[in-house]
Amino acid sequence: MNTFSRRTFIKAGAAGIAGMTMLGMPHIARAQGRTLRLSHHLAPDHLVDVASKRFGALVAEKTGGALSVEVFPAGQLAGLRQGAEAAQIGTVDFVWTDFGTLANWIKPMGFISLPFLFRDEAHALAVFKSEIGADLGTEMRDTLSLEALGYGIAGFRVMATRERAINEPADLAGLKVRVPEVPVYISAFNKLGANPTPMAWGEVYTALQTGVIDGVENPSEGLFVGKIQEVTGHASRTNHIMTDVNLVASAMAMDGLSAEEQAAVREAATIAVDEFNTGSIENGGKFWDELAAALQANAEPDRDAFREALVPVWEEMDAAADGDMRAWIDRVQAVS
Incomplete structure (x- = not known):
């Protein structure tokens, strides 16, 4: 198996751009092309950002410069929820x-984010490549005016805390822990x-630096790319939730493209997201090791205790969805 790295990813993107130049594409033709905007909330060094640039290079290559993609990382345009809203109304592409x-x-x-739903990364990828992903x-398209271009696996989530080591749920009592909205x-x-x-x-x-939150x-x-190890003292590999991170397009933006441009965008996304998944899975252990070297780390907390404590979350979320989450859960658990 070939080893995947950010360097490989960046080289591939650069090669795409260089290839366009070598083909003698006139500069003026590129200048007259249409620029689309891509927003994400992660740091510029995160693999999502690298994948975004790779996607942009491929779009430019496959459309002969008719389309280009400008990447706005780190919430420059919008945060996580705001970015999804912007894509729905077409203000971000x-x-x-x-x-x-x-x-x-x-x-x-929300079933995708249920605690301890997925056995491992391979299981998650198999789910997304099944009819579940298509459905x-x-x-998304019918209800939110979003087109799924590719499903990404960003890894299982771990905890970093300022002062308290985490081995079991009781260790979190009263701690202010930052979570997504x-x-x-x-x-x-x-x-x-x-x-x-x-x-x-x-x-x-x-x-974290000022003590507004504890973890x-x-x-x-x-965590590592965000330099969280500089402002925390402990890490715990709880692996409590598998994180999906998916490249989606505004349906309005896609509808405004020609059929050939739409096909190019979809092909570029498939390549970029597949490469992202390869890199994310291969690098997951490496980043944990980096955190463990910088912090007091617990690689094997009592995950069974966390799993048991989080069982009621499944029931609560399914009830909030009027019981419509259960069928999705059953389908996921049936995927081998």
């Missing part, structure tokens, strides 16, 4: 989002006895 966020508008979609895409995360950390505190990712570092949870890469 592409955005990386997750199903937990989309559950703000379609509650059953989710149809629901997503119902399932708020429910989960309430059940664990913490004080879940929704907050934009860009505010987390300072909030944060995220995939290892997000």
Whole structure:
């Protein structure tokens, strides 16, 4: 198996751009092309940002410069929820989002973020490549005016805390833990006895540094690239929720493209997201090791205790979705 890295990803993107130049594409033709905007909430060094630039290079290559993609990282245009809203109304062309966020508008979609739903990354990928992924895409298009271009696996979430080591749910009692503005995360950390505190990712570092919050949870890469190890003292590999991060397009933006341009965008997205998934899975352990080297780390907390404490979240979220989440859960669990 070939080793995947950011360097490989960046080289591939650069090669695409260089290829256009070598083909003798006139500069003026590129200048007259249409520029589309892509927003995401993660740091510029995050693999999502690298994948975004790779996607942009491929779009430019496959459309002969008729389309280009300008990438706005780190919430420059919008945060996680605001970016999804912007894509729905067409003020942003592409955005990386997750199903937990989309559950703000379609509650059953929150099933993807249920604690301990997925056995591992391979299981999650198999789910997204099954009819479940196709059905989710149809629901997104029909209800939210979003087109799913590719489903990404950003890894299982771990915890970083300022002063308290985390081994079991009781260790979280009373701690202010930053969570996304997503119902399932708020429910989960309430059940664990913490004080879940929704907050934009860009505010987390300072909030930890100043003691406004006591901890944060995220995939290892997000924590390390966000330099959270500089303002925390402990890490715990709880793996409590699998994080999806999906490249979606505004349906309005896609409808405004020619059939050939739409096909080019979809092909570019498939390549970029597949490469993202390869890199994300291969690098997940590496980033945990980086965190563990910088912090007092617990690689094997009592996950059974966390799993048991979070069982009521499934019932609560399904009830909030009027029982419509259960069928999705059953389908996921049936995927081998």
